Amino acid sequence: DYPNTYARFISLGPMLEKHGNGGKGVNWNTETEVKFLGELNRKHTKEGVNKGRPRIESAIDACEVILSLAPETNGEVAVKAWEALSVITGKEHAHLAKPKEDEKIRFRDLQAQPRKIISSPTWSGLEDEHVSYNAGYTNVHELIPWRTVTGRQQFYQDHEWMRDFGEEQCVYKPPVNLKTVKPLLGKKSNGNKELVLNWITPHQKWGIHSTYSDNLLMLTLSRGGPIVWIGEIDAKKGGIVDNDWIEVFNVNGAIAARAVVSQRVPEGMSMMYHAQERIINMPGAETTKTRGGMHNSVTRTVMKPTHMIGGYAQQAYGFNYYGTVGCNRDEFVIVRKMDKIDWLEEETNQAVHEEMIK
Structure with a gap:
């Protein structure tokens, strides 16, 4: 109908x-x-x-x-x-x-x-x-049963699929090499050192989901535009100081943002909070010559088979709760200090953009 x-x-x-x-x-x-x-x-x-x-x-x-x-x-x-x-x-x-x-x-x-x-x-x-x-x-x-197959808190998942994948107990699995870094590593140099870091995209620091950070109130809480967090050790390796413009890229896409250098970020990791859109203070990325992206510009969705279990108490499909969510945070990126900041304000940039999307 x-x-x-x-x-x-x-x-x-x-x-x-x-x-x-x-x-x-x-x-x-x-x-x-x-x-x-x-x-x-x-x-x-x-x-x-x-x-x-x-x-x-x-x-x-x-x-x-x-x-x-x-x-x-x-x-x-x-x-x-x-x-x-x-x-x-x-x-x-x-x-x-x-x-x-x-x-x-x-x-x-x-x-x-x-x-x-x-x-x-x-x-x-x-x-x-x-x-x-x-x-x-x-x-x-209130003695209300937990929403599990046993009605109790569970640390052991006895579903056949969970056992097949070795995930019946809490388990650490290292990041997967999705082969998105090597094809570009050292290929588009701007003269600054390139770092390969694990990419994490957590819920944002001052809001959730629909609380986008690109409005005047939210922008006062940090650097007034897109930011990527990296650790002090990695920043020193890459010649990056706090508030520098950096580029984050791989074969999936590119991001231009300011660096937040923090001792709270472990070595080998970089992260960008959700809901930073391409609206305010967004220069062009050096690798793509187009306006820099957001947290999912460098990721691709990969389906996780254990999320396809259905009809089994807590492992049953529920919109926005359990199902085939896109596991898009197991990624690696190249991070480097930007050499030139281009705000893409010239008329010629439209022609460049059109050429890029052909």
Whole structure:
């Protein structure tokens, strides 16, 4: 039913009334919330597949849908969610949300000021005035089984695939040589020493996921543009001092960024935090003659077979939790101090770029 894709995209679907909402194996009724959203966001009135369904036409509509359906922002839903978990565990858990059952956070509330969310069985910690959030808290204090095949914390994974790959216990495996460095090593010299380092791309230092660092507030927290961290020993080997412009490259791509030289980075490793986009203070890379990249410019996705296990308790597919994620951090790069900083502001650079992508 492709022609109706957009109509469905801007409306709340009927399955929430039929099957309810849920997560992590817990499910609860949402008829009350769907009815409320029809009144709050109004309903579609034109003939079509979404007639009579609550609207999700604006960003605020979408926010209200999430806030109304989520146990973290709707106390009544939180109580229903804990009660649903109680059916599974045989213990009473709703007391964790009862004090906030009447709280319902709306978009305008958050626009005015931040609000503390409500404890939800989706998570294993509590949003509480008496205890700070700590993963596994409810498993210990509410006697809720861990989400594993045994219901306990597991260090041994007895699945056949895990045994076949030698990963039934925690195991160290050295970085894999993906053969992305040797073809360029010493081939595009700029006169500065080239270092070969392991490339790590951790979650960013001052935010997460959608908190991009290229806005005026975030830029004040560091160097005002893209940065790559390297250790003091490697920096000395490469003649790099803190805040120098450096280039990071391999056959996959190139990055131009300032160096953060730190004793906290071990020898042989370099890293770049997530969510540094190619927007602010981004010069051209010397190897490509085009604007420098971001943390995944020098990586390629490699599928990990043990992430393809399914239907086995904690080793079962869950969007954004367990599945065939791209293992794109097992990489090596060439790092060197840049010789010339080109901001690509000349008109001729457009012709160079077009030539590069032919």
